[in-house]
Amino acid sequence: MVILTYEQYNEIQQFIQKFRGLSIDCNRELVNNFPQHNPDTLGSILAREVRQRLKQSHAKISARADGLLADYNKKVKTTGSLDVLLKMAVSLRIPPLSLCRIILLKRFPDTTKSEVSEMIRNPDLIKDSLLGANVGYCMYNENMEGPITDTIRRCIGEEYEVKLKHMARDVGLVFYDEGDLRRTGYDKTPDLKLAIPCLYKGRVVNWIESKASFGDMETHLGYLRDQLVSYGNRFGSGIVIYWFGYLDMIADCGENGDYITIVDNFPAPEELEFLRFNIPDVYKKRLEQAKS
Template identity: 30%
Template sequence: MSKMKLTRAEYRVLAKFMEQLRPTRQCMKMLKDRFPDHSQSTLLSIFSLEYQKRMKRSLVKHHADVIEDYYQRYRSEASEHPSDPVLLELANEVDLSPSLLARLLLERFLEEHQGSVSSKQVVNSMLREPSLIPDVQLAKHVEQIPKLFPAFPKLCIISTIGQEHEEILREKLREKNLSFVVLTLAETAARTVLKLSKFGAQGSLRRPRTADKWIGNKLPNTGDSPLILINGDVKRRSAPHDGVNSPADENQLRAKGYDKTPDIILEVPVAVEGHIVHWIESKASFGDEQSHHTYLNEQFWSYWNRFGPGLVIYWYGFIAELDCQRDRGILLKDCFPSDIVTLCHSPDQC
């Protein structure tokens, strides 16, 4: 069975080996040959993380004047050799990821032809669907990236992978007959306010040494949720009159920190390996030191404050030593747990 959890020492060996590799089919074969005990999906996820870190460190070299030089070189080469993978060759030469160079060239092209800088949304939509790019040649070269550099699929494919794993999680919960909901921003805000009023603002924001206080505590219910549960499936009601129906209201909630919610909120808490779980977060990536600490600070502790202890599934594995917050309410797994025990709030529910 392929390994998905690594020790810090094992991860460092992997990262060191990946330092000089580029995202090609050959590099993935080299990784699999060198580390046969690790799953290909885990190796790919780790390589993507490490390559992105390398690109971020090198960004300081790619200032405006340098980007202009890349653009002019690309236009010249594309004109002289229209059938060659010019963008990919240039990316290799200047040590930039093909996807990042494609973004820089596209932004520069749109600025030149539209007279202004295009929004991030416009650029992202064109990278997702190159046929939207008004220059046929540039569109063709952008479209070549996921074919020749499979380690960096298009943005839409990355998004789809995350959605697929969320659906896998929902299906696993249905198989176990576990009821769950997916919260809107308005629902998150309402439940947070109720929780603060019930437990007191100061007490609810502390991280306890153990999760014992959450045993038997059911998640507060507002009674007018925009989502309802029918046999484990989430259905949407007509919008409630809760004062949060406009984009402006949604933006206000985001400004107050309500923009992040777990993928799954369990209607009845469960126990996994002796730990209470109120929510589950799905991550279609490997959990390395940097990304996990970012998630802890920006997402997981926020979930804990609002909903109690929970479970994070890193589907492509994680560094084993990071699973050190169990007694404080954050449990890590690399697959859906097999030993789930449903907790009861009253004798009638057992």
């Protein structure tokens, strides 16, 4: 079970906020200092903290773009080093590729944001070869954003969706997935919509949503606003699985209403109750004859 109290969660937050260095190094130190917690849980909390820090500081750092570019040019001219941008990102406490975007937009003012994203995916496209090498060095030392991280996160999300379907089939659930629902015209859809509802600890389950992340309060409230409330209104009550655990207080969050049940793993078969059909004897005989 991966359910954290506020005190446990706050301790991890404080460690991240005090850490000075790359997120990839912070992730390693988190695993070493909190061995009692799942590494995926720690990584998910770290990612959320870095996003929050970036949200608070990005505008201020972007406003300093002229000075940052001048500082980069001075240092790279002096040293010719490939890790100038990386060291600047550490001192600014900003993800390296976020700093790369700011520098590239200022260095090439006629480029669009999509063109800058393409430069980050393929640093060889950057006309300034030393700047391209610095961007590439940042990309390979980044675990919070960028093409490599995006691919890893997408694969993890898909892995847990597949895992959810396998586990649902293993316990005998019949369901429609997102593709099935979208083909019938639904826009916002849960990962699984049960064709036949079941009971989980006495509560009706009509749908199941998979989240390959840790559920903190702010993230959960965002999911409620953007997805979960509409699922509840449209399909009735359901389950949200935070595979990497959750903060204990979100399970009792008032905004969940009677629609949302929070868990950190797929329910055990003995926790589920299935609808039993009372089939008349005459039809039972016909079914037995059909099988034989």
